[in-house]
Amino acid sequence: xxxxxxxxxxxxxxxxxxxxxxxxxxxxxxxxxxxxxxxxxxxxxxxxxxxxxxxxxxxxxxxxxxxxxxxxxxxxxxxxxxxxxxxxxxxxxxxxxxxxxxxxxxxxxxxxxxxxxxxxxxxxxxxxxxxxxxxxxxxxxxxxxxxxxxxxxxxxxxxxxxxxxxxxxxxxxxxxxxxxxxxxxxxxxxxxxxxx
Amino acid sequence: xxxxxxxxxxxxxxxxxxxxxxxxxxxxxxxxxxxxxxxxxxxxxxxxxxxxxxxxxxxxxxxxxxxxxxxxxxxxxxxxxxxxxxxxxxxxxxxxxxxxxxxxxxxxxxxxxxxxxxxxxxxxxxxxxxxxxxxxxxxxxxxxxxxxxxxxxxxxxxxxxxxxxxxxxxxxxxxxxxxxxxxxxxxxxxxxxxxx
DNA sequence: CCCGTTGGTTTTCGCTTGATCAACAAGCGC
DNA sequence: GCGCTTGTTGATCAAGCGAAAACCAACGGG
Numbered sequence: 001x002x003x004x005x006x007x008x009x010x011x012x013x014x015x016x017x018x019x020x021x022x023x024x025x026x027x028x029x030x031x032x033x034x035x036x037x038x039x040x041x042x043x044x045x046x047x048x049x050x051x052x053x054x055x056x057x058x059x060x061x062x063x064x065x066x067x068x069x070x071x072x073x074x075x076x077x078x079x080x081x082x083x084x085x086x087x088x089x090x091x092x093x094x095x096x097x098x099x100x101x102x103x104x105x106x107x108x109x110x111x112x113x114x115x116x117x118x119x120x121x122x123x124x125x126x127x128x129x130x131x132x133x134x135x136x137x138x139x140x141x142x143x144x145x146x147x148x149x150x151x152x153x154x155x156x157x158x159x160x161x162x163x164x165x166x167x168x169x170x171x172x173x174x175x176x177x178x179x180x181x182x183x184x185x186x187x188x189x190x191x192x193x194x195x196x
Numbered sequence: 197x198x199x200x201x202x203x204x205x206x207x208x209x210x211x212x213x214x215x216x217x218x219x220x221x222x223x224x225x226x227x228x229x230x231x232x233x234x235x236x237x238x239x240x241x242x243x244x245x246x247x248x249x250x251x252x253x254x255x256x257x258x259x260x261x262x263x264x265x266x267x268x269x270x271x272x273x274x275x276x277x278x279x280x281x282x283x284x285x286x287x288x289x290x291x292x293x294x295x296x297x298x299x300x301x302x303x304x305x306x307x308x309x310x311x312x313x314x315x316x317x318x319x320x321x322x323x324x325x326x327x328x329x330x331x332x333x334x335x336x337x338x339x340x341x342x343x344x345x346x347x348x349x350x351x352x353x354x355x356x357x358x359x360x361x362x363x364x365x366x367x368x369x370x371x372x373x374x375x376x377x378x379x380x381x382x383x384x385x386x387x388x389x390x391x392x
Numbered sequence: 393c394c395c396g397t398t399g400g401t402t403t404t405c406g407c408t409t410g411a412t413c414a415a416c417a418a419g420c421g422c
Numbered sequence: 423g424c425g426c427t428t429g430t431t432g433a434t435c436a437a438g439c440g441a442a443a444a445c446c447a448a449c450g451g452g
Contacts, residue, residue, distance in 0.1 A: 007418045007429055029311060031227075033409065044431055049411065111311055114366045115225060115304060121367040152372060155363070156356045156382050163355025166362075170310045171317040176348060186352050192392035193385025203399055203448050229439065240401055245441065 014051050017041050021062050026108040030059060030116055063113070063120055066105050071131070072096065079135055086143040087191055090136065094161055094183045097132075101162075102179065107169035133158060146194040157190045210247050213237050217258050222304040226255060226312055259309070259316055262301050267327070268292065275331055282339040283387055286332065290357055290379045293328075297358075298375065303365035329354060342390045353386045 008016070020041035025032060034055055038045040052058035078084075079093050101107065114121040133154050141148035164182055168175040176182055204212070216237035221228060230251055234241040248254035274280075275289050297303065310317040329350050337344035360378060364371040372378055 005417065005430060010429080013429080029225075031409095034411090035409080045410090046412080046432080047430060050429075055410065108311060111307060111366070115307055115311070117368075122369060125363075125367060125369060150381075152378055153381060153385070156359070156378060156385075159359025159362070160352045160356030163352070163359055166355070167321075167351070170307070171321060172313075173318060173321060182348055182352060185346075185349060188392075189349070189352075189389025190385060192389040193387075196384075196388035196391070201400060201447070206399080209399080230441090231439080241440090242402080242442085243400060246399075251440065 010051070013043075013047075017043070017048065017051055017058075018061055018065050021058060022066055022105045022109070025059065025062060025112070026105045030109075030112045034058075062109070063118075066109055067120070067124060070100050070106070071128070072100070076132060076135060079132070079139060082139075082142070086139060086146070087187060089139065090191070091184055091187045093132070093136065094187065095180055098161060098165065098179045098183065102165045102168070104169050107165050111166075111170055129155075140191075140194065146191065149194060153190075153194075157186065160186050206247075209239075213239070213244065213247055213254075214257060214261050217254060218262055218301045218305070221255065221258060221308070222301045226305075226308045230254075258305070259314075262305055263316070263320060266296050266302070267324070268296070272328060272331060275328070275335060278335070278338070282335060282342070283383060285335065286387070287380055287383045289328070289332065290383065291376055294357060294361065294375045294379065298361045298364070300365050303361050307362075307366055325351075336387075336390065342387065345390060349386075349390075353382065356382050 021037055024037045024040050028036065034048055035045045038048055041048075048058065052061065075093055075096055079089050081089065101110075110121060110124075129151070134151065137149055137151055137154045140146055140154075161179075161183060164175055164179060167173045217233055220233045220236050224232065230244055231241045234244055237244075244254065248257060271289055271292055275285050277285065297306075306317060306320075325347070330347065333345055333347055333350045336342055336350075357375075357379060360371055360375060363369045
């Protein structure tokens with residue numbers, strides 16, 4: 001009946017707690033109680049405070065784990081490779097991007113953080129805009145036969161695809177399990193709109 | 197120094213509390229403390245429980261106030277009026293729809309509720325889909341020169357415009373203050389995509 | 393002008409929260 | 423197998439939570 005008291009190397013225990021914390025806070029929200037998290041991680045609540053000085057610090061570590069190094073710089077090179085048709089490039093970018101962010105942890109923690117007023121979202125989206133969406137807009141402008149889009153048009157395309165993840169992970173509505181078809185159709189329609 | 201104890205007719209007080217509650221829970225989240233709400237409403241915390249039996253009941257009343265009768269059946273008639281060009285009809289629908297939902301209360305409570313797992317979102321979006329978006333899809337299919345869209349295409353258009361509100365009210369990022377231009381461009385592009 | 397109805401406040405309860413700390417025991421070096 | 427380091431626990435605290443109960447006073451009818 002007494003739970004065996006297993007002793008783990010600190011590195012390993014820390015990672016186990018962070019894994020549990022990411023899934024837990026994604027599900028329950030950023031101010032879900034640390035006691036419930038501890039139960040889920042299979043440790044006592046007090047132990048969390050050996051690895052993290054405060055709940056805020058633990059959350060910061062979760063943010064880092066979920067959002068850092070999730071954007072692959074290689075996507076930018078592929079996006080800029082004008083040997084490849086523009087439609088294939090944009091499609092490939094959004095297939096890679098949605099594959100990276102369409103997880104409960106990414107989508108739900110992002111939304112919880114946004115509502116809570118964390119700066120995470122603004123910083124992240126400004127970076128995404130500058131590092132990927134503006135280059136994407138430039139490639140569209142440079143593509144033969146396309147009118148140059150405004151950044152707001154690109155955000156519109158972006159939102160149309162991210163919304164698929166919102167329906168799936170936030171509202172838990174049924175959505176196509178494979179995002180590739182919706183992506184292909186949305187990108188094709190977007191480009192057709194820039195040609196007309 | 198002592199706050200004047202003002203006596204209001206119950207109907208009026210109830211409405212004042214609901215007004216404050218909608219703004220308060222939109223800002224702070226559905227499990228923000230009732231004491232803070234009371235302070236904001238200018239009453240004591242205990243008084244809330246004279247007008248609502250529990251916090252859950254108060255939240256239910258807020259949902260009703262924010263989401264009930266917000267969708268105007270007249271939109272459907274306008275959407276189905278084939279004397280008007282399809283582009284004007286879709287544009288007008290989304291101008292009316294975004295005017296109805298682009299408020300902090302609507303957008304933020306909807307997102308808090310979705311994350312909290314409330315049934316509100318599923319019920320609302322299923323109703324919206326059946327009552328407005330499916331007819332919209334039918335009108336697109338019936339419009340001359342357009343390929344019939346899948347429902348998923350319509351949700352894509354829908355999301356591209358709702359995402360504008362998410363950026364503004366959830367992430368608090370700068371967005372065009374007037375939604376009409378983005379709507380016009382998104383709808384025009386969408387239709388062009390269905391023509392190609 | 394007084395009095396009863398009832399809107400409003402003060403006080404309190406039982407419970408949960410983030411965080412702390414002394415006590416305990418698992419595992420490695422010897 | 424011994425003992426020390428240190429990962430882990432149970433007990434505890436002050437603050438904050440939703441809710442209830444007792445008390446107070448504003449207003450209209452007589």
